[in-house]
Amino acid sequence: MPRYKLTLEYEGTGYVGWQHQPDLRSIQRTLEEAVFKFCQEQTEVYGSGRTDAGVHALGQVAHVDLEKPQDPFKIQQALNYYLAQETIVVLAVEEVSQDFHARFSAKKRRYIYKLISRSGPLALQRDLAWYVHRPLDLKAMEEGARYLIGRHNFTTFRAAACQSNSPLKTLNKLKITQEGDVFTFDIEAPSFLHHQVRNFVGTLKLVGEGKWQPLDVKSALEKQDRRQGGPTAPSGGLYFHSVHY
Secondary structure (H helix, E strand, C coil), X not given: CCEEEXXXXXXXXXXXXXXXXXXXXXXXXXXXXXXXXXXXXXXCEEECCCCECCCEEEEEEEEEECCCCCCHHHHHHHHHHHXXXXXXXXXXXXXXXXXXXXXXCCCEEEXXXXXXXXXXXXXCCCCCCEEEXXXXXXXXXXXXXXXXXXXXXXXXXXXXXXXXXXXXXXXXXXXXXXXXXXXXXXXXXXXXXXXXXXXXXXXXXXXHHCCCCHHHHHHHHHHCCXXXXXXXXXXXXXXXXXXXX
């Protein structure tokens, strides 16, 4: 059976997330329905990461096996035709070997988080960024973020429902930039715990507001207790940026 790699963009608002949930609208189910409409094949679409409800993607990667060989460009065009009423777009399709797996072949994943700090609430980007009405101190957040780089036990930033076998993870990058009132958190790691990125951002926002000192991030990390961390940032500001194989 030929295997095809799909590169996807989507706005997650209105979906329950990537993964199947009974009788609910997920990214995975919607893609599988589009595949069936295209070639009448019941098949599973495997993603490189399970984004939560309301989380977006700029370069999510998935793969699908089809019974019959198809032209990759034809697959892309057909899926986009059947996804026309959705906020999901197939950016590219390529045939890959059977040993490629969207999730298990991934070496590094990259997320970005968008936070907008200004006096007035959001209109155009209400579901696309986290609105914070207080000014934030970029340098303080950058200092706090440095304590998170490297290999640590990230229990403090792990959701209670996380299914990962271990809280030990390696964080390669956490860079924060500011352009006007928009703060962008650029985060890379081989893999992530459930809500890890959003819990990072919620904690660093406390530092930016001056409610925490940068050193408090180190203290929270070392306590290995979710109750000692900051709040979970809203899902709408999170974007699955890309995956490296």
